[in-house]
Amino acid sequence: xxxxxxxxxxxxxxxxxxxxxxxxxxxxxxxxxxxxxxxxxxxxxxxxxxxxxxxxxxxxxxxxxxxxxxxxxxxxxxxxxxxxxxxxxxxxxxxxxxxxxxxxxxxxxxxxxxxxxxxxxxxxxxxxxxxxxxxxxxxxxxxxxxxxxxxxxxxxxxxxxxxxxxxxxxxxxxxxxxxxxxxxxxxxxxxxxxxxxxxxxxxxxxxxxxxxxxxxxxxxxxxxxxxxxxxxxxxxxxxxxxxxxxxxxxxxxxxxxxxxxxxxxxxxxxxxxxxxxxxxxxxxxxxxxxxxxxxxxxxxxxxxxxxxxxxxxxxxxxxxxxxxxxxxxxxxxxxxxxxxxxxxxxxxxxxxxxxxxxxxxxxxxxxxxxxxxxxxxxxxxxxxxxxxxxxxxxxxxxxxxxxxxxxxxxxxxxxxxxxxxxxxxxxxxxx
Amino acid sequence: xxxxxxxxxxxxxxxxxxxxxxxxxxxxxxxxxxxxxxxxxxxxxxxxxxxxxxxxxxxxxxxxxxxxxxxxxxxxxxxxxxxxxxxxxxxxxxxxxxxxxxxxxxxxxxxxxxxxxxxxxxxxxxxxxxxxxxxxxxxxxxxxxxxxxxxxxxxxxxxxxxxxxxxxxxxxxxxxxxxxxxxxxxxxxxxxxxxxxxxxxxxxxxxxxxxxxxxxxxxxxxxxxxxxxxxxxxxxxxxxxxxxxxxxxxxxxxxxxxxxxxxxxxxxxxxxxxxxxxxxxxxxxxxxxxxxxxxxxxxxxxxxxxxxxxxxxxxxxxxxxxxxxxxxxxxxxxxxxxxxxxxxxxxxxxxxxxxxxxxxxxxxxxxxxxxxxxxxxxxxxxxxxxxxxxxxxxxxxxxxxxxxxxxxxxxxxxxxxxxxxxxxxxxxxxx
Numbered sequence: 001x002x003x004x005x006x007x008x009x010x011x012x013x014x015x016x017x018x019x020x021x022x023x024x025x026x027x028x029x030x031x032x033x034x035x036x037x038x039x040x041x042x043x044x045x046x047x048x049x050x051x052x053x054x055x056x057x058x059x060x061x062x063x064x065x066x067x068x069x070x071x072x073x074x075x076x077x078x079x080x081x082x083x084x085x086x087x088x089x090x091x092x093x094x095x096x097x098x099x100x101x102x103x104x105x106x107x108x109x110x111x112x113x114x115x116x117x118x119x120x121x122x123x124x125x126x127x128x129x130x131x132x133x134x135x136x137x138x139x140x141x142x143x144x145x146x147x148x149x150x151x152x153x154x155x156x157x158x159x160x161x162x163x164x165x166x167x168x169x170x171x172x173x174x175x176x177x178x179x180x181x182x183x184x185x186x187x188x189x190x191x192x193x194x195x196x197x198x199x200x201x202x203x204x205x206x207x208x209x210x211x212x213x214x215x216x217x218x219x220x221x222x223x224x225x226x227x228x229x230x231x232x233x234x235x236x237x238x239x240x241x242x243x244x245x246x247x248x249x250x251x252x253x254x255x256x257x258x259x260x261x262x263x264x265x266x267x268x269x270x271x272x273x274x275x276x277x278x279x280x281x282x283x284x285x286x287x288x289x290x291x292x293x294x295x296x297x298x299x300x301x302x303x304x305x306x307x308x309x310x311x312x313x314x315x316x317x318x319x320x321x322x323x324x325x326x327x328x329x330x331x332x333x334x335x336x337x338x339x340x341x342x343x344x345x346x347x348x349x350x351x352x353x354x355x356x357x358x359x360x361x362x363x364x365x366x367x368x369x370x371x372x373x374x375x376x377x378x379x380x381x382x383x384x385x386x387x388x389x390x391x392x393x394x395x396x397x398x399x400x401x402x403x404x405x406x407x408x409x410x411x412x413x414x415x416x417x418x419x420x421x422x423x424x425x426x427x428x429x430x431x
Numbered sequence: 432x433x434x435x436x437x438x439x440x441x442x443x444x445x446x447x448x449x450x451x452x453x454x455x456x457x458x459x460x461x462x463x464x465x466x467x468x469x470x471x472x473x474x475x476x477x478x479x480x481x482x483x484x485x486x487x488x489x490x491x492x493x494x495x496x497x498x499x500x501x502x503x504x505x506x507x508x509x510x511x512x513x514x515x516x517x518x519x520x521x522x523x524x525x526x527x528x529x530x531x532x533x534x535x536x537x538x539x540x541x542x543x544x545x546x547x548x549x550x551x552x553x554x555x556x557x558x559x560x561x562x563x564x565x566x567x568x569x570x571x572x573x574x575x576x577x578x579x580x581x582x583x584x585x586x587x588x589x590x591x592x593x594x595x596x597x598x599x600x601x602x603x604x605x606x607x608x609x610x611x612x613x614x615x616x617x618x619x620x621x622x623x624x625x626x627x628x629x630x631x632x633x634x635x636x637x638x639x640x641x642x643x644x645x646x647x648x649x650x651x652x653x654x655x656x657x658x659x660x661x662x663x664x665x666x667x668x669x670x671x672x673x674x675x676x677x678x679x680x681x682x683x684x685x686x687x688x689x690x691x692x693x694x695x696x697x698x699x700x701x702x703x704x705x706x707x708x709x710x711x712x713x714x715x716x717x718x719x720x721x722x723x724x725x726x727x728x729x730x731x732x733x734x735x736x737x738x739x740x741x742x743x744x745x746x747x748x749x750x751x752x753x754x755x756x757x758x759x760x761x762x763x764x765x766x767x768x769x770x771x772x773x774x775x776x777x778x779x780x781x782x783x784x785x786x787x788x789x790x791x792x793x794x795x796x797x798x799x800x801x802x803x804x805x806x807x808x809x810x811x812x813x814x815x816x817x818x819x820x821x822x823x824x825x826x827x828x829x830x831x832x833x834x835x836x837x838x839x840x841x842x843x844x845x846x847x848x849x850x851x852x853x854x855x856x857x858x859x860x861x862x
Contacts, residue, residue, distance in 0.1 A: 304821055304825050354733075412503040
């Protein structure tokens with residue numbers, strides 16, 4: 001049984017209990033939100049050692065880190081190191097997006113090592129195997145795609161991105177409309193190329209029930225991919241993107257009807273003033289299904305710093321209700337990330353998630369900031385370090401240019417905190 | 432005459448013409464906004480070599496970088512290097528906040544080297560000289576403060592932060608209310624300590640006309656400081672902060688009445704969902720005077736990454752109407768910034784400013800992103816580098832792990848851009 005099926009029968013799974021404990025909420029609240037589909041616990045029944053993690057309504061905003069090989073770089077050793085660094089930095093989930101080397105071996109090694117939920121995009125493997133066996137992605141068959149999905153599910157993958165909304169109708173709309181950057185989703189591009197060449201409907205859409213059967217059997221959470229997401233600000237919130245969203249809304253309902261857990265992916269590149277609209281639209285169209293956004297990036301021109309552009313967009317998206325942020329690293333648009341990029345990407349996304357959790361009213365979020373502020377007022381540097389998002393970074397920056405006094409070297413002997421404390425009455429710090 | 436006095440007489444100064452050219456606007460529009468006080472051109476009549484820069488309504492969002500010595504670190508050589516790096520990275524203005532070493536000598540060296548507007552906080556010098564001469568900040572006199580202001584104005588400083596809103600009434604309100612972090616503004620703390628010890632009103636408030644006389648003589652733009660700004664999320668948008676803002680609103684009107692250009696400073700540490708309110712409140716209370724925000728930082732726990740927390744807040748503030756962003760560096764709350772911190776801080780603030788300019792409709796902002804997107808679609812790496820915010824960073828990240836193909840090493844031979852181009856008709860990329 002899936003977590004959704006159990007929740008509907010009124011059963012409390014060990015995973016629901018674990019999520020309730022982790023979030024400081026009543027388990028009945030968790031169960032009820034799973035029933036409504038606004039919360040998922042992505043936990044493949046075959047992923048041994050998994051520590052359950054909830055994503056959705058009322059929970060802390062979660063952060064995903066993408067790792068994986070490409071045709072140019074990466075192997076099992078490098079990807080296991082990225083997994084370790086991502087989790088250490090605070091990633092809640094990791095996606096293995098490998099497209100190079102021995103893809104199944106990398107995936108299995110990551111699954112064996114990971115206690116957090118692991119996601120994949122099975123069509124990458126299907127497409128690349130089609131190239132290796134038949135010489136071209138377009139020679140991939142529907143059975144190849146579903147075979148890869150079944151492989152991933154059997155291996156224990158907890159959630160899979162499936163680009164079910166890339167339909168012939170959406171492609172036709174894209175052609176009528178025109179775009180600056182067409183399709184930038186890799187999985188979306190595989191499907192578009194295949195569909196145009198073969199003049200067929202998308203098997204992931206046409207045979208969606210076949211997908212639901214696999215997902216239900218292993219309790220794989222479907223992450224409905226946005227293959228038509230905008231790849232530039234100029235393409236944001238266009239008709240092609242919104243048509244795909246409408247399709248995903250229908251597929252959310254069909255997933256729920258089949259007892260399958262589901263979330264919905266969103267863009268991408270969006271101007272600052274369209275982010276809230278995108279989140280509200282998704283939440284309405286998809287009846288409150290958890291929203292998983294990539295970024296969003298709020299400008300196209302900052303390659304080298306896209307962890308920052310996406311932290312800006314991610315904070316606004318999460319404040320508006322997005323539940324799950326996919327990190328973006330400083331090397332986005334330029335190169336495959338290394339371990340330092342992975343760490344920077346996770347921290348930037350966690351900043352966005354935490355800033356939003358404060359205003360979402362997530363339990364404990366604002367309290368942590370209050371305690372940090374109190375420690376800062378007391379010039380208690382050990383406590384500040386302990387409460388900080390990245391204590392090693394906190395300590396190393398502080399030590400590089402340490403002050404000779406009790407404050408920091410920015411203000412040296414003229415620290416405002418220090419100075420005002422002497423003159424203000426005790427009442428002023430009673431908070 | 433000040434720029435404001437000239438504008439009122441219908442005169443077009445060379446500075447107004449330069450700003451109009453730089454922003455791609457009609458000079459009459461610039462003049463009219465100076466008359467209304469919604470736009471300032473901060474240009475001390477004695478700052479030779481200055482290239483005029485406008486701040487305010489309808490202009491691109493400007494970025495300030497704070498540099499300067501502390502009692503622990505820094506000298507003329509290090510601060511001139513920070514000036515160079517800040518301007519290279521795209522800072523529009525620089526503030527010299529020196530509190531260590533030979534403060535006047537550092538300031539004069541920076542002014543001689545700088546073609547951008549330079550700001551200072553004269554009370555730092557007055558307070559530190561009081562310590563050196565009399566042994567304590569509280570022994571500073573009103574004449575010491577105004578003497579320092581006159582020194583800075585005579586040296587050619589273009590804008591000065593003056594904490595005129597730190598009144599006895601605001602301090603009493605702070606005491607009644609209580610705060611987690613009391614006063615975190617260094618200049619504000621100097622005034623509070625002095626006022627409580629001496630049981631006097633703030634001379635910068637009580638003798639505001641004396642300040643106006645100096646400002647008018649040299650056309651120094653007043654930047655009304657927020658000495659009572661919140662230093663933590665818990666203190667944001669509290670009664671003390673807002674009382675100070677009300678006072679600043681009155682002083683804006685008095686500045687305009689005296690023909691003096693003025694802008695208003697704002698926080699600080701603010702939760703995501705209070706930023707827009709803060710900007711709208713300032714714009715209303717201060718009748719559209721340019722708003723200069725520090726950050727705002729959207730969480731207290733990310734020391735080591737406060738360039739990111741402030742880029743998030745700065746983007747939202749600028750979208751809501753803030754005109755001028757003060758950068759925050761990765762070493763904020765921990766240490767005085769070095770040149771690398773200065774560079775990272777400026778870039779992060781520029782990302783925030785540019786992302787906001789796109790949605791503010793600032794001339795050319797969205798167009799640059801569109802051209803970047805077109806270059807990305809064409810896999811034209813030279814053009815992408817040229818259009819990027821930081822070409823050296825763009826090139827170094829790309830080269831570290833270069834792809835063997837025409838795309839980047841993230842997707843290697845499976846680049847979506849590359850793939851879809853082959854299958855979609857030409858119409859799809861007609862934009």
